[in-house]
């Protein structure tokens with residue numbers, strides 16, 4: 001079996017790891033020149049950990065991931081609004097909630113696939129079905145044929161566009177941008193084993209340790225389209241570490257991402273021998289920190305569908321039947337926003353347990 005994967009992000013690399021473990025011939029095509037991602041931190045939940053363990057990366061993952069034992073929410077005065085102990089989540093859910101440095105994750109996945117298997121500088125421009133094969137065309141004029149092509153090319157997926165047409169994103173009703181950056185753990189007074197967030201109606205900012213003496217912060221403010229607006233919102237929160245953190249943030253390390261909202265993907269993920277994984281299949285708001293987590297779950301489900309079926313088309317059907325309803329439920333869940341004033345939305349640690357775990361099983 002020969003499988004081509006478009007995109008070497010979380011989805012492409014984790015799919016490749018699962019399919020290589022079945023002894024398949026796997027080629028990964030990535031338009032960027034290398035796999036070293038920029039970016040700050042990642043917050044992954046137990047469902048991600050379980051899938052990563054299932055893909056055979058338990059040891060490597062535990063080495064780069066910082067286990068979060070507590071989840072804490074405070075107000076702009078630094079007074080505690082909510083706190084919960086998550087230290088027993090490995091026993092309860094099979095894996096911890098963690099923080100990690102995004103480039104560490106990219107390198108872990110890249111090493112597991114083998115960099116020689118990834119064809120960099122390969123920009124996919126179109127895909128097509130051809131009987132029991134699928135073909136991928138690149139901007140450099142090359143073509144590639146395989147038994148199955150997987151679109152793992154992210155939120156603005158070209159493969160998805162070819163399969164089902166474009167997706168129209170709309171501005172999120174709560175927040176337009178997410179700002180984030182990395183800092184030294186010593187530069188902020190925080191519990192080194194906790195996710196610590198500061199919340200008020202209209203804006204929030206959270207800190208997560210990511211290992212090697214580092215942490216990352218991330219947050220959104222309603223109506224803040226620039227970093228200056230963002231800083232301004234928090235300027236009076238002087239009893240919290242936020243004003244200092246923001247004024248010490250180097251612009252070189254600042255990441256500003258637009259928040260793209262869409263009502264999931266009610267259409268099919270698979271057409272003939274071409275299917276989708278990750279953000280290409282289920283673009284979602286990052287508020288539940290489930291985008292990558294769901295992507296790891298996809299990769300494990302894809303591997304299992306092939307492991308359990310000799311028939312390629314049946315394997316693709318099983319993968320989609322298993323994953324699409326769950327992923328779309330998580331898309332809906334992620335649209336509710338974070339703290340919008342007390343009582344409207346529960347803290348994410350509670351919502352993970354009440355809304356994600358029950359569908360993730």
Ligand SMILES: Cc1cc2nc3c(=O)[nH]c(=O)nc-3n(C[C@H](O)[C@H](O)[C@H](O)COP(=O)(O)OP(=O)(O)OC[C@H]3O[C@@H](n4cnc5c(N)ncnc54)[C@H](O)[C@@H]3O)c2cc1C
Nearest residue numbers: 007009010011031043124153154278279286289291292293
């Ligand atoms: C601000 C923000 C914060 C987030 N925080 C979290 C978090 O804490 N936890 C979490 O679980 N999720 C988080 N997410 C979501 C997470 O980043 C995504 O869900 C995850 O990266 C999806 O992986 P992917 O492989 O599908 O897509 P990507 O990671 O986007 O990878 C797609 C890859 O395809 C390549 N590519 C694109 N087009 C082509 C082409 N035409 N040809 C070849 N290659 C191509 C790209 O270069 C890229 O390498 C966050 C998202 C955002 C925006």
